[in-house]
Amino acid sequence: MHAVLFFIFAGAAVGFAVSLLVQRRPIHSAISLGGVTLSLASLYLMSGAEFIAIVHAIIGFGVITAFVAFAMRQPGSDEARSTLPARILPRVGAPLIVILLGVFVSVIYRAIPPDVVMRLGDFPGQTDVFGIRLFLNYLLPLEAVSILILVAVVGTGALVRER
Amino acid sequence: MCVELMLNAVMLTFIAFSHALRQMDGQVLALFTLIVAAVQCVVGLAILIEIYRKREALSRQDR
DSSP, X not given: OHHHHHHHHHHHHHHHHHHHHHOSSHHHHHHHHHHHHHHHHHHHHHTTOHHHHHHHHXXXXXXXXXXXXXXXXXXXXXXXXXXXXXXXXXXXXXXXXXXXXXXXXHHXXXXXXXXXXXXXXXXXXXXXXXXXXXXXXXXXXXXXXXHHHHHHHHHHHHHHOOO | OHHHHHHHHHHHHHHHXXXXXXXXXXHHHHHHHHHHHHHHHHHHHHHHHHHHHHHHHHHXXXX
């Protein structure tokens, strides 16, 4: 079961990454980046890195929201919505996604016996060990990264400031 | 976005080695990589906004 899920999420990650590179519109690339983020978060979850998976999903979707907001501001972003395929595809695609998810869930339920609980992470300790390691062994890199964030915030404010 | 993709690949490598070697260090390094990815995205977007703003100002001058 683990191997099946691995191949599903790994294939999805590679597929979305290729889609990110070949899409011509920035908004489609941003949505593909969302797919990459979701697939990688699932892979992290399967590798026993629950904390990183959750943080990756939260930060990743924040980044994608910023990308989508930026892409929607660009001229020509309305053209995609007015074309015929863009109007038809969501109506056809939404039921197909629901059917696909239903099939996916039913396959997983049949593959896993009801008395078996799937173990996602199998590290001895998770967030507590992670925090201890971060604040004892990696304090200097942590402070360096926090200074980097501060510099980035100030630099971003200076860049986008109205003159 | 391509830089984001490359940093994602680096993170995946860290997590995979962390899982294989049964050590948490890979996860800590992956967290640092994630923070750097977010920071570069924010600064990159700010630079892009500035470029577009300058381009709009130039096109207004041309008219």
